[in-house]
Amino acid sequence: MQIINNAGVCAPLGFAASAVSAYIKGNQKGNLDLTLLFSEVPFKLAAVFTKNSIKAAPLKHAIELLKTNKEYSAILVNSGNANASTGQIGLDSVFEMVKSYEDALETGENSVLMSSTGTIGVQMPVNKVILNAEELVDELDDGNSKLFANAIMTTDTTSKEFGVLVETNNGAYVVSGAVKGAGMIAPHMATMLCFITTDAMVNENNLQKVLENAIAPSFNSITVDNDMSTNDSVFLLANGMSGIIPDMEQFQEAVSLVAFELAKMIVKDGEGATKFVTINVNGAKDDEEAKKCAFVIANSPLVKTMFNGEDPNWGRLIASVGASGIECIEEKIDMSFDDLPYVKNGIIIDEKLEEKAAIIMKNDEITITIELNIGEGSKTVYTCDFSKDYITINADYRT
Amino acid sequence: MQIINNAGVCAPLGFAASAVSAYIKGNQKGNLDLTLLFSEVPFKLAAVFTKNSIKAAPLKHAIELLKTNKEYSAILVNSGNANASTGQIGLDSVFEMVKSYEDALETGENSVLMSSTGTIGVQMPVNKVILNAEELVDELDDGNSKLFANAIMTTDTTSKEFGVLVETNNGAYVVSGAVKGAGMIAPHMATMLCFITTDAMVNENNLQKVLENAIAPSFNSITVDNDMSTNDSVFLLANGMSGIIPDMEQFQEAVSLVAFELAKMIVKDGEGATKFVTINVNGAKDDEEAKKCAFVIANSPLVKTMFNGEDPNWGRLIASVGASGIECIEEKIDMSFDDLPYVKNGIIIDEKLEEKAAIIMKNDEITITIELNIGEGSKTVYTCDFSKDYITINADYRT
Numbered sequence: 001m002q003i004i005n006n007a008g009v010c011a012p013l014g015f016a017a018s019a020v021s022a023y024i025k026g027n028q029k030g031n032l033d034l035t036l037l038f039s040e041v042p043f044k045l046a047a048v049f050t051k052n053s054i055k056a057a058p059l060k061h062a063i064e065l066l067k068t069n070k071e072y073s074a075i076l077v078n079s080g081n082a083n084a085s086t087g088q089i090g091l092d093s094v095f096e097m098v099k100s101y102e103d104a105l106e107t108g109e110n111s112v113l114m115s116s117t118g119t120i121g122v123q124m125p126v127n128k129v130i131l132n133a134e135e136l137v138d139e140l141d142d143g144n145s146k147l148f149a150n151a152i153m154t155t156d157t158t159s160k161e162f163g164v165l166v167e168t169n170n171g172a173y174v175v176s177g178a179v180k181g182a183g184m185i186a187p188h189m190a191t192m193l194c195f196i197t198t199d200a201m202v203n204e205n206n207l208q209k210v211l212e213n214a215i216a217p218s219f220n221s222i223t224v225d226n227d228m229s230t231n232d233s234v235f236l237l238a239n240g241m242s243g244i245i246p247d248m249e250q251f252q253e254a255v256s257l258v259a260f261e262l263a264k265m266i267v268k269d270g271e272g273a274t275k276f277v278t279i280n281v282n283g284a285k286d287d288e289e290a291k292k293c294a295f296v297i298a299n300s301p302l303v304k305t306m307f308n309g310e311d312p313n314w315g316r317l318i319a320s321v322g323a324s325g326i327e328c329i330e331e332k333i334d335m336s337f338d339d340l341p342y343v344k345n346g347i348i349i350d351e352k353l354e355e356k357a358a359i360i361m362k363n364d365e366i367t368i369t370i371e372l373n374i375g376e377g378s379k380t381v382y383t384c385d386f387s388k389d390y391i392t393i394n395a396d397y398r399t
Numbered sequence: 400m401q402i403i404n405n406a407g408v409c410a411p412l413g414f415a416a417s418a419v420s421a422y423i424k425g426n427q428k429g430n431l432d433l434t435l436l437f438s439e440v441p442f443k444l445a446a447v448f449t450k451n452s453i454k455a456a457p458l459k460h461a462i463e464l465l466k467t468n469k470e471y472s473a474i475l476v477n478s479g480n481a482n483a484s485t486g487q488i489g490l491d492s493v494f495e496m497v498k499s500y501e502d503a504l505e506t507g508e509n510s511v512l513m514s515s516t517g518t519i520g521v522q523m524p525v526n527k528v529i530l531n532a533e534e535l536v537d538e539l540d541d542g543n544s545k546l547f548a549n550a551i552m553t554t555d556t557t558s559k560e561f562g563v564l565v566e567t568n569n570g571a572y573v574v575s576g577a578v579k580g581a582g583m584i585a586p587h588m589a590t591m592l593c594f595i596t597t598d599a600m601v602n603e604n605n606l607q608k609v610l611e612n613a614i615a616p617s618f619n620s621i622t623v624d625n626d627m628s629t630n631d632s633v634f635l636l637a638n639g640m641s642g643i644i645p646d647m648e649q650f651q652e653a654v655s656l657v658a659f660e661l662a663k664m665i666v667k668d669g670e671g672a673t674k675f676v677t678i679n680v681n682g683a684k685d686d687e688e689a690k691k692c693a694f695v696i697a698n699s700p701l702v703k704t705m706f707n708g709e710d711p712n713w714g715r716l717i718a719s720v721g722a723s724g725i726e727c728i729e730e731k732i733d734m735s736f737d738d739l740p741y742v743k744n745g746i747i748i749d750e751k752l753e754e755k756a757a758i759i760m761k762n763d764e765i766t767i768t769i770e771l772n773i774g775e776g777s778k779t780v781y782t783c784d785f786s787k788d789y790i791t792i793n794a795d796y797r798t
Contacts, residue, residue: 027482053727053729054720054722054727084714084718085713085718085747087744087745120712120714121717122714136746230718230721274401281676303700315484315518315520318519318520319451319629323451323628325450325452328452330452330454330484347484348484348520
C-alpha cells in the first residue's frame with residue numbers, strides 16, 4: 001500500500017468532478033459552492049449518516065432511496081446551505097434538484113444523490129443549483145479532485161484529501177477521498193462530509209461493513225467541540241473499474257487508513273485549533289468506560305483551553321476523569337505527557353517535572369496517556385485546543 | 400419574606416467572619432485568600448458535595464466527619480489551592496490545619512471544617528494557614544460578611560451575596576449566604592462553594608432535606624462550561640439563635656430563594672459571560688428527557704457562541720435538540736425567543752421574523768422556549784454565552 005501524492009476523489013479510474021460558484025454562499029461571492037462527483041459506470045454506494053434525530057432534507061432523501069437502490073452515477077454536493085429544518089419544501093427541493101442533474105447527465109431516475117452543508121433553517125436557492133446543471137456536466141474531468149475538495153468547504157481553512165494505491169497480484173486499485181469539516185466535529189461526525197472513492201470491485205454489503213469498521217477508530221474517535229450536525233455523512237463509492245476483486249482484509253486496511261488520515265486532518269483544521277492532542281485512556285473497567293472517559297476529557301473546555309495556554313495543569317485532566325462518572329480509584333491513576341511519566345498513584349511524581357511537562361506542552365502535537373489500572377478497557381481519541389479564534393469563527397459565522 | 404440589602408453570611412444572629420491574605424494565591428499577593436466563618440453557638444450543618452469521583456481532601460475529611468457529627472463552630476475556607484489530588488499528605492494537612500483553628504477558637508475536637516478552592520494537584524502551604532489562626536480568631540466580627548465573600552473568590556469578577564428576612568408570628572429569622580464560582584459550573588455545581596447561614600432553629604435531618612430540595616432548581620440547573628470540579632460544596636448552617644422554629648414550607652421557600660439568586664449570580668459572572676440565557680424545554684416525553692435536552696443546548700459551544708455573536712440562528716438550537724438524543728419529532732417542534740413565536744412545526748414561521756429575533760438577541764437577558772409537543776416533561780436551565788474572554792481566562796489561569 002502506498003500513499004499517492006495529491007490524490008483526491010478522482011484518483012481511482014472512472015471518477016470525474018466539476019465545480020462552480022453558484023452564489024449559494026450569499027455574500028461570499030466567487031467561492032466554489034456547488035460540485036458534482038460522477039463515475040463513468042454506476043458505482044455501488046455505502047453510507048453512514050448523522051445520529052442527530054433532526055436530519056437534513058438530502059439525508060432523508062438518501063436514506064429512503066438507499067433502502068432499495070445501491071447503485072448511482074453521481075453525487076451533487078453544495079456548501080453554504082444545509083437544507084436542514086426546511087420542512088416539506090426542503091425535501092421537495094432535493095427531488096427537483098436531483099431530477100435536473102439526472103436529466104443533464106442522462107443517467108435515469110434515482111441515479112443521483114445530494115449532500116449539503118452550511119446554514120440550517122434556510123430554504124435552498126433551488127434555481128441557482130438547477131441553472132448550473134449543464135455547466136457542471138460539461139466540465140466533468142478527472143483532473144478536478146482539488147476543485148471538488150475546495151467546493152465542499154465551509155469554515156475549513158484548507159482542503160483535505162488523502163489516497164492510497166494498493167498493489168495486488170492482479171494489478172493495483174486506488175482508495176482515495178476528500179473531507180470537509182472543522183467545527184462541530186464530535187463522536188458522531190458532526191458537520192462533516194466525507195467522500196471516499198475506489199475502483200475496486202466490492203459488493204454493496206461488504207462495502208457497508210468496511211465503511212462502518214473504518215469509521216469507529218477514525219471519524220467516531222475525533223472531537224472538536226462535541227456538537228453533532230444535522231448533515232454529517234460519510235460515503236464510500238466503488239465503481240469496480242480496476243477490475244480487481246480485492247482481498248477484503250487488505251481493502252479494509254486501505255479504507256481504514258484513508259478514513260483515519262482524513263479524520264486527523266479535520267482535527268488539525270479544528271476551528272481555531274493550534275494543537276493536535278491524542279488522549280489515550282487505558283486500564284478502564286471496559287472499552288465503553290474508557291471511551292466515555294476519553295471523550296469527557298477531550299471535550300472539556302477547561303482541558304482544551306489548558307492546551308491552548310500550554311499549561312501542564314494535570315489537575316484539570318484528573319478532575320475530568322472524575323467528572324466522567326466512570327469507575328476509577330484516585331490512588332491508582334497514572335498519567336504521562338508524551339513519554340514523560342508525570343503522575344503516579346493519583347499525585348504528581350515530583351513537582352520539578354512540571355518544567356519538563358511545560359516543554360512538551362509547547363509542541364504542536366501532544367499525547368496524554370491516562371492509566372486507570374483497574375481493568376483492560378482502552379480507547380484513543382483525537383482532539384484539539386480551544387482558542388480565541390474558535391469564538392471569533394463561531395460567533396460571527398453565518399454563511 | 401423580604402430581601403435584605405447587602406446581606407451576607409453574617410446577617411443572621413450569632414455569625415461572625417474574618418479574612419486575611421495568607422499568600423496562598425502565590426503571585427496574586429495582597430488578595431484575601433483565607434477566611435473563617437464562626438458562630439457564637441454551635442450550628443447544625445447540612446452539606447451537598449460534588450459528584451466528581453475525585454474529591455478534594457477537605458471534602459473527604461468533611462464527608463467522613465458528617466457521618467457522625469452534625470454540629471460545628473466554624474468553617475475555614477481558603478482560595479488559591481484546591482487541596483485536591485494531593486494524596487495522603489493533603490488529607491493529613493486538613494487535620495493539621497483544622498486542629499490549629501480548633502485550638503485557637505477553643506471549641507474542642509471536630510468543631511471546625513475546611514473548604515478549599517483553587518489549583519488542583521499542589522500541596523497546601525500548611526504553615527501559611529496555621530500562622531494566621533490567632534489573627535483570624537481575633538478579628539472575627541459580624542460586620543465582615545463582605546470580607547468573607549471576597550476571600551472565597553478565584554476567577555470571579557465580583558463577590559456574590561443574597562439574604563432574606565422571614566417574618567413569623569413569633570418574630571423574624573434570616574436566611575442569607577455567599578457563593579463563589581464563575582467557571583466550571585455544571586449540573587453538579589462545579590468549582591462552586593456556597594455558604595448559606597440562618598438563625599432559625601432546624602434539626603439536622605430537616606436541614607439536609609431543605610438543602611437538597613433547594614439545590615435541584617438552582618445550583619443543579621445552571622451551567623457555564625459543563626465541567627464539574629473536585630471541590631464543589633454547598634453548606635447550610637443553622638445556629639438557632641433567633642429562637643424561632645420555622646414553618647418548614649416557609650423555610651424551604653426562603654432557602655430555595657437564596658440558593659436560586661446565588662446560582663443566578665454565578666451564571667451572570669460566568670467566565671467571560673456577556674449574556675444570561677434561560678433555556679425552557681417543554682412538552683418532552685418526561686422531565687428527565689427535558690433536562691437532558693436543556694443541558695445539551697445550554698452546553699453546546701455552537702449555541703453559546705451564537706449568543707455571543709447575537710445571531711438569531713435557531714438552526715443551531717434545533718440541531719442541538721436533535722443531537723441530545725431525546726425523543727422528538729422535527730415537525731412538532733415550536734420555538735420562541737422571549738415572547739416572539741419564531742419557529743412552528745420545525746420551520747421558521749416567516750423569514751422576516753429574523754429581524755425581530757435579532758433585536759431580542761441584543762438584550763443582556765434572553766429566554767429561549769422550545770416546545771417539543773410530545774409529552775408533559777419540562778425543565779428550565781440557566782446558562783451564559785461563550786466569549787473570547789472565556790478562553791483568555793482559562794488559557795492563562797493558574798493561581
